[in-house]
Amino acid sequence: MDAIERSLLEQVAELHEVPEGAYNIRANGKAAARNTTASIDIVSKTDKDGIDIIIRPGTKNQSVHIPVVLSQSGLQETVYNDFFIGDDCDITIVAGCGIHNCGVQNSEHSGIHSFFVGKNAKVRYVERHYGEGDGLGENIMNPTTVVEMGEGSYMEMETTQIKGVDSTVRTTRAKLGPNSTLIIKEKVMTHGKQLAKSDFTVDLDGEGCHTNVISRSVARDDSKQIFLARINGNAKCHGHSECDAIIMDRGVVVAIPEVTANCVDVELIHEAAIGKIAGEQLTKLMTLGLTEKEAEEQIVNGFLK
């Protein structure tokens, strides 16, 4: 792995060295490194590009890293990763994609991640997207996440896209079983002429299930973001979606909440707040000795922290 690939790896997975536990590192369309453990197996798919990650029931306090880095300009790939998480597991999964594009052709990575979460399992899923490079080619990422949650399971999904991704369409589909909980936290910052679209659909099928879809985003320059949160309440359940966005320069944010109650015992709430940085927030930080630009940076960094 060269210096550019190592730097990308650090951005998307906070990895400085080879991680502990199970991992699969994919670089420029090929498997670069893999490690399995007694309770976490990683198997290459034979019918298409991608891997199966099989986590044995009862696996606790372990992590799986599956970062992807692309440093060859013009590389376009679609990868299927399926996670089979056994009952009663408690694990952390870190995925991410870093693209370094110095060429004129577009680099594109589409990761399709499916999670089958067993009964009473607890999963923390962290996904980071990062792009860089001074070429004319665009960095494009279109992640799809499919989640099926078993009874009593809990999943927290954190997705972050802070820099350098020219175009992204993030699609998430989830089906929740009885008493399961899905928390989605999305952080996006776009700049230049970037476009970021997030399309969430959560089906609350099981009695007593719960979801919270939270988006915090900043749209700068001429960038555009679309946030679509669709929650379908099909049983006695609780659903909440929240879009909180700061717009700067000529940035555009569209928030489209859609909640459907198909059952009389459903409780669904959506909230959306979009606006520029409040003048009094800037003034307060300026009274502490910060310049207006420094104050703006602090507010944006804090907001996306």
Place this chain on the structure above:
Amino acid sequence: MLELQNISYGVEQDGEDKNILRNINLTIGERFVAITGPNGGGKSTLAKVIAGILVPTEGKILLDGEDITGLGVTERAKKGISFAFQQPVRFKGLTVKDLITLASGKSIGVPEACDYLSEVGLCAKDYIDREVDASLSGGELKRIEIAMIMARGTKLSVFDEPEAGIDLWSFSNLIQVFEHLHEKINGSILIISHQERILNIADRIIVLADGRVQNDGARAQVLPQLLGNVPSVCSALTDKVR
């Protein structure tokens, strides 16, 4: 030492010029100075003019002899002016520690943050990582605002009505904080307040009404006049009370 020379501030309202501050002349160098007076008298406007948030239409502001009239909020903060807002600002995502660190101007550890927070009656353990957002009460925000001013420790600290927006119980505890504040700050404190208990700990009291300085002197001289001068109430109301 802060000097205000012939400070006036006016705005246009409904096509007419309205003077909010009229030819204010003050020199403030005492340890603890309180500005009081009726609502709408220009107190908060004066505080904002000192902090650089509002630009006076006329007059000069000098800090230790240096003309700072043309300086903005940031420059004045760097010269040594701190300003505690009447309504503290909330920030989504910024924590108590973030704000105290920004206020102190250097990277601080938990023990230092704890020093400032304990001075205002907050336990650092419970607050340091909390976001300064809508989850905090008005009283908590006021205390954090004061802790930030302490962390700055500048030559002049201006407080705009610290009692506003908090309940009597919370305020009662805050008084003790102000009683010891000058020991922590080592600079001049200028506080805008309506509260007798705050006026009671001031070295000097300035009464501002209708944009003018109506009275100015040592506490012993001004406070008895203020307390003796209760405005007459309308007869309909006094009749009801009788």
